[in-house]
Amino acid sequence: MSEPVRRRGRPARTESGDTRTRILEAAREEFAARGYEKASVRGIAKAAGVDSALVHHYFGTKEQVFAASIETAFAPALQAPAVLEEGPLDDIGERLTRFVFGIWENPATRTPLLAIVRSAVNNEAAAAVFRRLIAAQLLGRIARRLDIPDEEAELRVTLAAAQLVGTAVLRYVIKVEPLASADPETVIARIAPVVQGHLTGHARTAGNS
Incomplete structure (x- = not known):
């Protein structure tokens, strides 16, 4: 029996929550270690083990990623x-x-x-x-x-x-x-x-x- 094919587009609901959490955790670590200027969406994505496009999909710009990570940490x-x-x-x-x-x-x-x-x-x-x-x-x-x-x-x-x-x-x-x-x-x-x-x-x- 073949495995079901995952459709492209937005991740499944359970995966979505886990992915968002990983991105936020990676963002906090990147901003803490490198500061806002040197931190990048690409670096955050790499640390979270996802594609940069997924970071933009969930949070938008780097400023919006920063705001989301602040709200969580703060x-x-x-x-x-x-x-x-x-x-x-x-x-x-x-x-x-x-x-x-x-x-x-x-x-x-x-x-x-x-x-x-x-x-x-x-x-x-x-x-x-x-x-x-x-x-x-x-x-x-x-x-x-x-x-x-x-x-x-x-x-x-x-x-x-x-x-x-x-x-x-x-x-x-x-x-x-x-x-x-x-x-x-x-x-x-x-x-x-x-x-x-x-x-x-x-x-x-x-x-x-």
Whole structure:
């Protein structure tokens, strides 16, 4: 009895899921090892054991592959309803800071985050993807909770994010001492009040002390 002939076109449903997973895993490794500029769709396809056309079929351009790999790797940072959407606002600065640094301190999530940040710093296309994800998934949740005009809320959460991302870059990417080797609890204790101030504190006006 002859084996059934596989039709050309899109892969079978079960194979599709496995192939997508392999491509995403290969993409994360390529972007982590080579950065956005040097990584290529051809290299990702080779690492995943598929043809380049299949990568384009599932994800489109390299930027879209990068965005998909970010969403998968960055999922823990984008799924924090208990931290961002529950509890009082008067301690959201500490809860958010502790959550973010918890992700950076975990080796399993630190590696993909390093790849993401390094790519975003060096490439505008990667930075644009990073900004879209941060704005839509993380910052938007906090902004919606602040009982202030939208424009001011967006500025406040962006400043809070700048504080957290800037500190993380100095500590984990550039590794500036003594910040790089400081105890995480010490860093959190210093940063959390600043983040809280950005989110809920009263803004100073010129001439006020």
